Amino acid sequence: MxxxxxxxxxxxxxxxxxxxxxxxxxxxxxxxxxxxxxxxxxxxxxxxxxxxxxxxxxxxxxxxxxxxxxxxxxxxxxxxxxxxxxxxxxxxxxxxxxxxxxxxxxxxxxxxxxxxxxxxxxxxxxxxxxxxxxxxxxxxxxxxxxxxxxxxxxxxxxxxxxxxxxxxxxxxxxxxxxxxxxxxxxxxxxxxxxxxxxxxxxxxLDDFTSSADRGRELAGCASPSPGGAAPYILFCGRREPLKGTPLLLDYWAAYRRTRPESRMRFVFTGSGEIERPEGLEGDIVDLGFVSEQDKHDLMAGAVAFCHASVNESLGIVLLESWLARRPVLVLASGRVLTAQTRAAGGGLWFRNCSEFITALDLIVERPDLAAALGESGRAWTLAGYxxxxxxxxxxxxxxx
Amino acid sequence: MERWDVKIGADGSVDAAAVVDEIRRRAAERLKNGEYDLETLVRAERFNLSALKDNPEFFNGYLSGIHRVTQVDIGDWEIREKHSGLVGKLLIRLKRTIRSLLRFYTFRLWSQQNRANAIFHSSLSLLAERESEDLAKANARIAELERRLAALEKAGRA
Known part of the structure; x- marks a missing residue:
């Protein structure tokens, strides 16, 4: 045929x-x-x-x-x-x-x-x-x-x-x-x-192996790096309003202002401009284009992968994050990404900034829950994709 | 720190929807208790217009917090200078003088802007309030008509 x-x-x-x-x-x-x-x-x-x-x-x-x-x-x-x-x-x-x-x-x-x-x-x-x-x-x-x-x-x-x-x-x-x-x-x-x-x-998607330690090193968030050890959330892809990155940046900045004791950084890979929130410029890490292995390691080292796009037909990066055993945080009004996350049991969804902050609090305070969400997403991805x-x-x- | 009432099953499974419900409950409670700074949240919502459209609860919270960010800050702020010593002091004094001179031109402009913002905010709040009242009246009327219909149906059957 x-x-x-x-x-x-x-x-x-x-x-x-x-x-x-x-x-x-x-x-x-x-x-x-x-x-x-x-x-x-x-x-x-x-x-x-x-x-x-x-x-x-x-x-x-x-x-x-x-x-x-x-x-x-x-x-x-x-x-x-x-x-x-x-x-x-x-x-x-x-x-x-x-x-x-x-x-x-x-x-x-x-x-x-x-x-x-x-x-x-x-x-x-x-x-x-x-x-x-x-x-x-x-x-x-x-x-x-x-x-x-x-x-x-x-x-x-x-x-x-x-x-x-x-x-x-x-x-x-x-x-x-x-x-x-x-x-x-x-x-x-x-x-x-x-x-x-x-x-x-x-x-x-083929399954892959990934190293959380190497991911943290790449992100400059491992303990020997100049900035010292710090947790980070991750976004990979085009940085533009249609992908929801300005909203994510605002929410992350609000999280940092609400939790002044936190050192949570925001790591990006991919292309496009990033409008750095005032006073937090140094805590945004922009790695540009990276190899697939680097991306997978960065995913494995992240606290969570964040995605706020409302126009997607499939979140391939969510599947990849789950293969790297990490949970995702998605914007609830993005119907496809939320349905995917709900079906996989691989993460949480938020409707607004206060829910984003609360969800991130939970992921940080309960690493066992974050790991369980990541594993659930991984099993779902391996079965269906x-x-x-x-x-x-x-x-x-x-x-x- | 509050404990999270979320469970992981013996097989490692998590009911993500139940966890999200708990997050929503906790976030609403924290907002109510003033644990989150409303101004910070309102500023962060500038790109989340879909939530304003779809979530009336969120819209009401947004509206009550928006007045704090619609006012342009026309107060003084601390001037910092990277030069130290006499040069630094002179530069700070120079910048203060420039600011005072500029204020002569900008104060009227920003005051007008603040007045306009306040009017827009009040109008929006009034519109939202009137819409809520109309909706409540319509719902009450529907409930009353349904009650009467049910009574008529019951009487017809009898």
């Missing part, structure tokens, strides 16, 4: 979005399960310019044949951005403007031509707000399996997006909450409505 995976970019050194990492993860699983897989992506590196910086061509990565195609050179990035701004401001676009949004979105006519010529049995494409997904749903609706990575945001309400959700063969969801959101937004009904195939598949379990759900979806 021939499967084409379509992705805006290819994950390299962790420098792309979660959806693109997920698509390649699924492609490797499908290839190992015996499907004839091609991973089709663009020549773009930057998710701002989408300029064709990488050469076209074919190569093998992790046992998967990868082909790069140019992004439509006639794309008008400025026009697209102006339409994006209007949509994110809550404006409803006219039908003409929606078509303009689509035409100037990330598309690749050469990639679509390749799909047409090679005639795969299934086209797996995502995330939902990219031109690649919408075009695939229009050109090959009976073959397209959408990996939406859907969030409850204005883009999800664009007419051509709704049309795509109602026309594709099936869906590969990350969580039951994402599936329910799609059902409510597009009137799909239970089990994603008329779609032939729909499943909650998720992301496959191992290579075998995800591959089995994916194979059933592709074969349906």
């Amino acid at each position: 021939k499967i084409a995976f379509l992705s805006p970019r290819l994950a390299e050194n962790g420098a792309v979005g979660g959806a693109e990492t997920l698509l390649f993860n699924l492609a490797t699983l499908a290839a190992r399960a015996g499907f004839d897989v091609e991973f089709l992506t663009t020549c773009a590196k930057s998710h701002f310019t989408w300029a064709n910086e990488l050469p076209e061509g074919e190569f093998i990565r992790d046992g998967v044949r990868v082909r790069r195609f140019p992004v439509d050179p006639s794309r008008n990035g400025e026009l697209f951005m102006s339409l994006q701004i209007r949509v994110s401001g809550g404006e409803t676009l006219s039908a003409e403007d929606e078509e303009l949004w689509l035409r100037n979105n990330v598309r690749s006519p050469a990639m679509m031509e390749h799909v047409r010529a090679t005639d795969p049995d299934r086209v797996v494409v995502g995330p939902y707000l990219f031109g690649l997904a919408v075009e695939s749903s229009r050109l090959f609706p009976e073959k397209t399996i959408l990996v939406p990575c859907l969030h409850d945001e204005p883009f999800a309400r664009i007419g051509v997006v709704a049309e795509m959700f109602r026309s594709v063969r099936g869906f590969c969801f990350n969580t039951a909450e994402e599936r329910d959101l799609a059902a409510s937004l597009y009137g799909l009904g239970p089990g994603a409505g008329s779609a032939i195939a729909s499943a909650v598949v998720g992301f496959a 191992s290579r075998e379990s995800v591959a089995s759900r994916l194979a059933a979806l592709l074969s349906a």
